[in-house]
Amino acid sequence: MNNDESKIFITKFPKEGFSLIDQIQGRVQFAILDQIKLMKTSGMENNEIKKIILDNVQKTIENYQFGKKLD
Numbered sequence: 001m002n003n004d005e006s007k008i009f010i011t012k013f014p015k016e017g018f019s020l021i022d023q024i025q026g027r028v029q030f031a032i033l034d035q036i037k038l039m040k041t042s043g044m045e046n047n048e049i050k051k052i053i054l055d056n057v058q059k060t061i062e063n064y065q066f067g068k069k070l071d
Contacts, residue, residue, distance in 0.1 A: 009038045 011034050013026040039049045
C-alpha cells in the first residue's frame with residue numbers, strides 16, 4: 001500500500017476539545033473502524049473481520065502486564 005492508498009484508510013482523531021483519555025479512546029475506535037473498512041474492501045466477510053479484531057484485542061489485553069510499573 002502506498003502513501004496515497006493509506007490516506008483512504010487512516011482517519012485522524014481531532015485533539016481539540018478532548019481530554020487525553022477521550023483522545024486515546026477515539027484513536028482506538030478510529031483505528032478499528034479503519035481496519036474494518038480496509039478488511040471489507042479486501043473482500044473479507046463480516047464474521048471473519050469480527051473474529052480477527054476481537055481476537056487481536058483479547059490478546060493485547062491478555063498480554064498487558066497490569067502489575068508492572070510503567071517507565
